[in-house]
Amino acid sequence: MTDQDQGPEESFVHLTPKGPDDAADTQSDLDREMARISEDYTASGRTETQPRLDYAPYRSSILRHPTKDLHHADPETIELHAPAFGERDVHRLESDLTIQSGGEPIGERIKIRGRVLDGDGRPVRNQLVEIWQANAAGRYIHKRDQHPAPIDPNFTGVGRCLTGDDGSYEFVTIKPGPYPWKNHHNAWRPAHVHFSLFGTDFTQRMITQMYFPSDPLFALDPIFQSIVDPKARQRLVAEYDHDASEHEWLLGYTWDIVLSGSNRTWTEGDSNV
């Protein structure tokens, strides 16, 4: 299957003028669609905290969202637990994405740190956090990413760590660049780092994207805007944190992650596991 067969997607074919393979919609078309959805949401008076699964401005979602409501399930035993990860699984050096390839990657060295909490504010301890991202030029090490920006031989953009007893995590990496994609003509994703998270219940499993403050692409991006509530969207934006910055070395960002509440009734014993 070629890219041409697949329609809009987040890979890239370099065509500056609009060509037969290029998505027909303009950013203005998208802006109108997104504004209409946003107005409807404001008028509804409801509060949403998660992205819409059915969000047509993100074209790839059109055939990939459930059309029926999610069905309520009362969690059973297996769903009240989550897989355990430990030092066998993750080496502590995997949290530094700047030392994986023998040489220094190019770009702005940053630290991202924060805590993983559940909905009751309890730290999620000793649990797996995985990240992946584009390099400073906005290019992923992935064969389907054909964006003609340079690959950095010293940067894979993949990291892992386990949270500490206080739910804390920390990565050292390079600030990713924004990159173009094929959702519509001249579509660009705001710079982001993908995060994959586990909780204490399997139903807390989530994957998301962390963004950087004040990105001019926020308003234009249908993936970010699929979270129709402005306050909820803001929860994906890290804060610049000067206390996390290091003298003559790197800039720091802080981003706390809140998983959904646990379905368990916790006892003192559970919270020490």
Add this chain to the structure above:
Amino acid sequence: MSETPATPALPATPGQTIGPFFGYALPYDKGELLVPLGHPQAVRLHGTVTDGHGEHVPDAMLEIWQADGNGKVPTATGSLVRDGYTFTGFGRASVDNEGHYTFTTVDPGPTEPGKAPFITLTIFARGLLNRLFTRIYLPEDAEALAGDPLLGSLPEDRRRTLIAEREADGSLRFDIRMQGEDETVFLTYPNLEQ
């Protein structure tokens, strides 16, 4: 421990799509092998992921989490670096170019006597803005399936989307239809409904 939902004090961080470029980051060696090939109780769990036009979805990632053959919830670490002996209950697999996935695992036992055994499944894909959860029920225990509260809350034509088919060679077949006719039942839980 009961199933009373906690009242969350903090709003949950929103999810986002896994995107198209996870392939070099999340899948890992032996991720789909909860037990080694050739394990005496090994069962192949496989199927395809299709979209609203019935087309294969070639960029999805699936995770399973399950009890062991005796219905015990695993607590061992080591899912990412498998030693070939420890059952951790967790597996991760990408679909191939034809939208097909395969895990090698064991049939889970019931976690309580008389309960219908199932495997929990999480689905991520490009184009899917937040993960989806579902259950893969084993087809054999008709009495337990008939008494299952979740299956009992679904009309017949929908409940069958959650029950795997046992193939002649012992494999479990479970297809995932993200949309359309025979759309798989996807689940939400009390902690996600607040």
